[in-house]
Amino acid sequence: xxxxxIGTRGSKLALAQAEETKRRLMAAHGLPEEAVELVIIKxxxxxxxxxxxxxxxxxxxxxxxxxxxxxxxxxxxAVHSMKDVPAELPAGLAIVCHLPRxxxxxxxxxxxxxxxxELPAGATVGTSSVRRAAQLxxxxxxxxxxPFRGNVDTRLQKLADGVAEATFLACAGLRRLGLAERxxxxxxxxxxxxxxxxxxxxxxxxxxxxxxRALLAPLNDADTAVRVAAERGFLERLEGSCRxxxxxxxxxxxxxxxxxxxxxxxxxxxxxxxxxxxxxAEEAHALGADAAEEVLxxxxxxxxx
Numbered sequence: 001x002x003x004x005x006i007g008t009r010g011s012k013l014a015l016a017q018a019e020e021t022k023r024r025l026m027a028a029h030g031l032p033e034e035a036v037e038l039v040i041i042k043x044x045x046x047x048x049x050x051x052x053x054x055x056x057x058x059x060x061x062x063x064x065x066x067x068x069x070x071x072x073x074x075x076x077x078a079v080h081s082m083k084d085v086p087a088e089l090p091a092g093l094a095i096v097c098h099l100p101r102x103x104x105x106x107x108x109x110x111x112x113x114x115x116x117x118e119l120p121a122g123a124t125v126g127t128s129s130v131r132r133a134a135q136l137x138x139x140x141x142x143x144x145x146x147p148f149r150g151n152v153d154t155r156l157q158k159l160a161d162g163v164a165e166a167t168f169l170a171c172a173g174l175r176r177l178g179l180a181e182r183x184x185x186x187x188x189x190x191x192x193x194x195x196x197x198x199x200x201x202x203x204x205x206x207x208x209x210x211x212x213r214a215l216l217a218p219l220n221d222a223d224t225a226v227r228v229a230a231e232r233g234f235l236e237r238l239e240g241s242c243r244x245x246x247x248x249x250x251x252x253x254x255x256x257x258x259x260x261x262x263x264x265x266x267x268x269x270x271x272x273x274x275x276x277x278x279x280x281a282e283e284a285h286a287l288g289a290d291a292a293e294e295v296l297x298x299x300x301x302x303x304x305x
Contacts, residue, residue: 007075082197102172110166126164134245138269172199193247233288
């Protein structure tokens with residue numbers, strides 16, 4: 001059998017997620033180490049770190065080159081942080097598998113302060129996420145946002161260098177890197193609703209690649225797939241980009257039903273449209289889309305898209 005080629009970005013977190021996928025494939029099918037190969041692909045989002053994503057084309061810049069490699073057959077599957085995957089996929093590609101979701105919450109990190117509410121007026125908080133900035137300003141409009149792009153190590157170093165007094169990362173990424181001790185405060189979802197699909201790993205392949213789809217089938221976590229479907233249903237209907245402060249978090253109740261909380265904000269956090277939906281797990285994507293319709297009707301032209 002030809003090696004299974006996994007496309008991934010080269011950051012520590014991306015490689016950790018690709019290695020997890022490799023381990024799960026080997027375990028599910030009794031494959032030797034040499035049967036699964038990692039192919040590192042540099043993306044535009046990795047190469048350009050001195051400008052906001054919105055200025056250089058959006059978060060699709062973390063997936064574009066990898067998806068091109070999928071389409072031309074250089075790789076068989078791609079491993080993505082689902083929060084980085086645009087609302088619309090290229091024709092011929094599909095997310096066919098989700099690994100079990102990690103902690104979806106945002107991590108507040110500071111060397112000085114214990115949490116969001118402990119920040120003094122005028123404190124500098126580093127983030128390039130319009131969602132995190134809007135949510136923070138809605139709760140604390142007396143702090144100052146400074147741009148903060150880069151991988152986990154880069155952002156932690158910027159914090160150590162005093163570029164800002166606090167920042168945010170995803171709890172999931174820090175846990176996957178063995179850096180959970182760097183989390184100053186795991187921010188409750190009631191305080192800061194996570195990004196769509198934060199903490200979820202999605203695996204993308206060609207729609208017509210029956211071999212790879214069959215290999216991935218045993219790896220799929222059904223609960224994660226349902227939760228992500230609801231959250232991305234919200235994102236897709238709003239045609240959300242990295243210019244749009246959007247958040248969504250779905251959970252599956254003990255009775256198997258789905259509960260979705262989603263919101264959209266203005267960039268300054270002054271306005272927030274928060275919606276909830278409950279329904280059957282089989283209707284996940286439709287519930288997300290319906291929640292987005294309510295936001296569209298309420299927000300009108302006030303919502304940046």
